[in-house]
Amino acid sequence: MQKENSIFSKEEDTLKTAESLLKGEAVGKETLLKEYKGLLKNYKKLLRQTKTVTRVSDNQQRKLNRILERLGRYVSFQLFKKITHEKGNVEIKPQRKKLTVFFSDLKDFTYTSSHMEGEALSEFLNFYLEIMTQIVIKWGGTLDKYMGDAIMVFFGDPEFTSDEDHALRCVSMAIEMREKMKDLQKKLYDLGYQEPLHCRMGIATGYCTVGNFGSSERMDYTIVGTPVNLASRLETAAEKDEIFISHETWGYVKDKVICDPPKELHLKGFHQKILAHKVVRLKKEGEDNVLLIDDEEKGVNLKIDFSKIPKEEIESIIRRLEVELK
Amino acid sequence: MNSLIIEATKYTPEISFDCEQHTLGIKGKSYPENTSVFYQPVFEWLEEYLENIGEQNITVNMELIYFNSSSSKVLMDFCDVLDEAASDGKRITLNWIYEEDDEDALEFGEEFQEDLESVTFNLVEKAPER
Numbered sequence: 045m046q047k048e049n050s051i052f053s054k055e056e057d058t059l060k061t062a063e064s065l066l067k068g069e070a071v072g073k074e075t076l077l078k079e080y081k082g083l084l085k086n087y088k089k090l091l092r093q094t095k096t097v098t099r100v101s102d103n104q105q106r107k108l109n110r111i112l113e114r115l116g117r118y119v120s121f122q123l124f125k126k127i128t129h130e131k132g133n134v135e136i137k138p139q140r141k142k143l144t145v146f147f148s149d150l151k152d153f154t155y156t157s158s159h160m161e162g163e164a165l166s167e168f169l170n171f172y173l174e175i176m177t178q179i180v181i182k183w184g185g186t187l188d189k190y191m192g193d194a195i196m197v198f199f200g201d202p203e204f205t206s207d208e209d210h211a212l213r214c215v216s217m218a219i220e221m222r223e224k225m226k227d228l229q230k231k232l233y234d235l236g237y238q239e240p241l242h243c244r245m246g247i248a249t250g251y252c253t254v255g256n257f258g259s260s261e262r263m264d265y266t267i268v269g270t271p272v273n274l275a276s277r278l279e280t281a282a283e284k285d286e287i288f289i290s291h292e293t294w295g296y297v298k299d300k301v302i303c304d305p306p307k308e309l310h311l312k313g314f315h316q317k318i319l320a321h322k323v324v325r326l327k328k329e330g331e332d333n334v335l336l337i338d339d340e341e342k343g344v345n346l347k348i349d350f351s352k353i354p355k356e357e358i359e360s361i362i363r364r365l366e367v368e369l370k
Numbered sequence: 371m372n373s374l375i376i377e378a379t380k381y382t383p384e385i386s387f388d389c390e391q392h393t394l395g396i397k398g399k400s401y402p403e404n405t406s407v408f409y410q411p412v413f414e415w416l417e418e419y420l421e422n423i424g425e426q427n428i429t430v431n432m433e434l435i436y437f438n439s440s441s442s443k444v445l446m447d448f449c450d451v452l453d454e455a456a457s458d459g460k461r462i463t464l465n466w467i468y469e470e471d472d473e474d475a476l477e478f479g480e481e482f483q484e485d486l487e488s489v490t491f492n493l494v495e496k497a498p499e500r
Contacts, residue, residue, distance in 0.1 A: 051406045051409075051444055096442070097442050099481055103477055104474075
């Protein structure tokens with residue numbers, strides 16, 4: 045610090061001279077005047093330089109703020125905080141973590157976009173991604189990347205709460221995105237988009253490796269692992285406006301989310317059959333997806349868990365009951 | 371007297387003071403760990419050079435992308451030394467080189483320009499490197 049101050053060595057010398065003059069005895073008027081002029085000259089110079097340094101420094105600060113604002117648009121909010129709040133190099137060492145991973149895209153968008161002009165396409169994508177990203181931020185997801193119209197998000201890193209909370213926030217985010225998409229369809233139709241656009245989403249929970257991947261020139265903060273592939277495959281398997289969640293994700297959210305009975309899917313890259321649950325909606329307070337009639341006196345004991353039994357089987361039970369009644 | 375060449379690093383600019391061509395160049399970024407230590411040989415060379423120089427035209431090219439506050443203080447001292455020499459009769463032209471569209475660099479140049487009275491100061495716009 046002391047060494048750094050030596051950029052002011054000339055100014056310090058001037059002060060020392062002035063101070064020694066005051067301490068000295070019987071200084072001649074002429075010497076005093078000469079030193080006073082020197083001091084005044086240096087003071088003027090210092091004031092001028094201070095003014096310039098202050099202006100330059102303020103400009104640099106404004107420039108830095110502008111850069112930070114722009115940077116915030118290119119990296120996730122969480123990573124931005126890590127970069128700007130931590131001292132030293134931001135090293136994110138790869139580590140294993142249980143995450144909930146989300147993928148979405150627009151069904152048949154490749155076909156739709158082939159009819160669009162480049163300008164209209166970029167205008168549409170920015171419009172769509174902006175709205176969806178606001179929902180990601182609202183639910184605290186880490187926005188991993190955009191891939192054209194596709195969005196990849198994960199929950200559980202850098203900020204960790206609990207596996208249940210990550211899964212529930214992710215599913216809630218997906219439901220809100222789907223609702224928003226319905227609003228957008230009308231708006232887009234009014235804007236002149238002929239084909240109604242539909243999203244499809246896939247969510248999976250499991251252990252991933254999270255960290256910085258890339259080269260020394262360019263690093264990407266992202267995740268790799270089976271749940272990433274699974275979420276992506278579930279998304280591809282979903283029909284329009286559908287949200288498919290993996291069985292593990294379902295395990296975390298089943299008390300708070302209503303799902304259709306699971307389907308067994310054959311997904312590319314997975315040897316075993318995968319259980320996928322289609323998300324219907326969030327449960328209301330106190331709501332259960334179970335029909336329970338328990339009246340021993342009348343000899344009725346009925347429990348139907350609608351999240352487990354396929355619709356066709358319920359219909360078959362109803363048919364059997366109808367036959368019995370006749 | 372020898373020319374002074376200091377290669378650029380991640381934190382310090384390239385110094386190329388040519389006493390035969392009478393061109394003095396400072397180019398790059400300037401936020402050294404110890405500003406006064408880095409610029410000490412620069413000032414020593416400049417003072418010796420100005421003492422020995424005659425009627426020649428001297429061209430100083432300053433092309434700085436980024437500099438911290440202590441560097442801006444030192445660079446002002448550097449410009450003051452040149453300005454004083456110019457007021458004593460030395461023929462010094464200072465070119466403040468900035469990239470096209472780099473409004474900040476232009477503004478910094480204008481700030482430095484305001485403080486100089488005797489040096490011929492030019493703001494020189496340069497096409498961006500491809």
